Amino acid sequence: METTAGLRERKKAETRQAIHKATMRLAVERGLDHVTVDDIVEAANVSRRTFSNYFGNKEDALLYGEEQRIRSLVRAVRERPAEESGWQALRGAVRDELEDVGEPEREWAVRTSLARRHPALLARQLANHAELERELVQAISDREGSGEPGADLKRRIMAAAFLVALRIATNIWIEEQEARPLSQIMEQALDEIARPFA
Structure with missing residues (x-):
């Protein structure tokens, strides 16, 4: 059965x-x-x-892969070692995800470019990213407990900053026409934005 x-x-x-x-x-x-x-x-x-x-609809079918990666990233954050800080778990999860699936294919870059030009896709991606941000904040909260006053604000800023760094790295990777590995650009972007969270 x-x-x-x-x-x-x-x-x-x-x-x-x-x-x-x-x-x-x-x-x-x-x-x-x-x-x-x-x-x-x-x-x-x-x-x-x-x-x-x-x-x-066709938008659902097109964005299916991205939405699966979102779920996978949240799951990866939740599965990181308990002794890691929220920021370390975020970075470790994205690093592991890239190692597991490898560098993105050209089609992924093209789809990202398509989404920038197509209002229905852009709206859906923005909604997906807002949901991802909420889920990452929850994953960090579950990991760190209630914490000190202001912890919720810090976690929200941390999740948003993390996603902004990934978006900037992806945009640079596309603009450079994949001259460098995405993982390298992401590490640099995360280093730049990490100072308050490391």
Whole structure:
């Protein structure tokens, strides 16, 4: 029974990933405005009903990978060693994530550029980042306990500063056309912003 359930979940994950990749490829080739759900289901070799079982619209399908990485980062922060400070856990989690998945692919950079130009994607990304910030603040709070007065403010600033550093590093990486590894630029950005939190 568990084997069947595990296989079913793996097939679902593979289908979701296939739809996401097809959406990404078509959006990169044509621009998101010129891609329909029918185009996506044909490219992913699934039915329209299957698409609807996994995603509400093409924006959901396109941003699926990013949203999975957000969940993975929060999980990684929560799994860091208990003796680490909040800032050390944030840095260690992003370092581990990059080591696990490797440097991002060109498609990821293209999708980031697409999001800057497409209002629906930009709004969704901003909402995702706001949620990520809230979840990181909670993960830090769970790690450090209630703390001294003003701890909540410090944690909010820490999470926001961490995400700003990652965004700046990503933008530089894209602007430099991937001349340096993203991990190197992120480490430099985090060093610059870390002084109050280290």
